[in-house]
Amino acid sequence: MQDSKQTINTRAKRNSFGLAIWTFAWLVTLALTTFGPGFLGDSLQVAGWILIAANLIAGIGWIVAHARYLRGRDELQRKIILDAIAVALGAGLVGGFAYAAAHSIGLVTLDIGIASLCSLMAIVYLVATVVGSVRYR
Amino acid sequence: MKNHMKALRAERDWTQADLAERVNVSRQTINAIEKEKFDPSLPVAYRIAKLFDRTVEEIFIDEQ
Numbered sequence: 750m751q752d753s754k755q756t757i758n759t760r761a762k763r764n765s766f767g768l769a770i771w772t773f774a775w776l777v778t779l780a781l782t783t784f785g786p787g788f789l790g791d792s793l794q795v796a797g798w799i800l801i802a803a804n805l806i807a808g809i810g811w812i813v814a815h816a817r818y819l820r821g822r823d824e825l826q827r828k829i830i831l832d833a834i835a836v837a838l839g840a841g842l843v844g845g846f847a848y849a850a851a852h853s854i855g856l857v858t859l860d861i862g863i864a865s866l867c868s869l870m871a872i873v874y875l876v877a878t879v880v881g882s883v884r885y886r
Numbered sequence: 887m888k889n890h891m892k893a894l895r896a897e898r899d900w901t902q903a904d905l906a907e908r909v910n911v912s913r914q915t916i917n918a919i920e921k922e923k924f925d926p927s928l929p930v931a932y933r934i935a936k937l938f939d940r941t942v943e944e945i946f947i948d949e950q
Contacts, residue, residue: 825915885918
């Protein structure tokens with residue numbers, strides 16, 4: 750029934766550290782991909798592809814670390830996180846499509862990029878996690 | 887789902903943290919189960935029953 754003899758707290762600490770490292774790596778490679786090629790001049794295209802590849806690899810590492818982090822939590826913590834992910838995904842889809850529809854018929858004129866949608870989902874995820882934790886406290 | 891976990895834990899003079907460590911779940915999970923806000927999975931229910939030397943049915947009462 751238990752996948753190892755490690756305590757839940759030990760496993761959570763180790764997996765949280767791994768998740769933090771991969772998140773940092775993904776953010777750094779994303780920043781380099783976004784802002785780095787501007788300084789590279791003629792070697793722009795090759796360097797751009799290398800940075801994109803590095804960002805994708807770090808992104809895959811981040812996804813695996815997140816799955817491991819989730820599996821390392823106990824069942825209540827996993828439920829709180831999964832509920833928060835569901836709310837964040839729903840908010841992103843509903844909010845994103847509503848904004849796109851409003852934009853297409855001219856109700857709003859401000860162009861909002863994918864980063865804003867990701868920020869919205871991240872904030873909703875954090876709030877939903879806190880609400881879930883308080884609910885089961 | 888109603889349960890007798892709090893009474894059984896008190897008989898042994900264990901804190902929620904003590905029980906959580908023995909069952910290998912978080913203290914928050916033990917608290918949520920005791921307050922009947924969360925129903926444990928079958929493996930966790932069995933670990934709790936084994937720890938208290940009772941059957942699952944003696945600890946957890948299905949009200950449906």
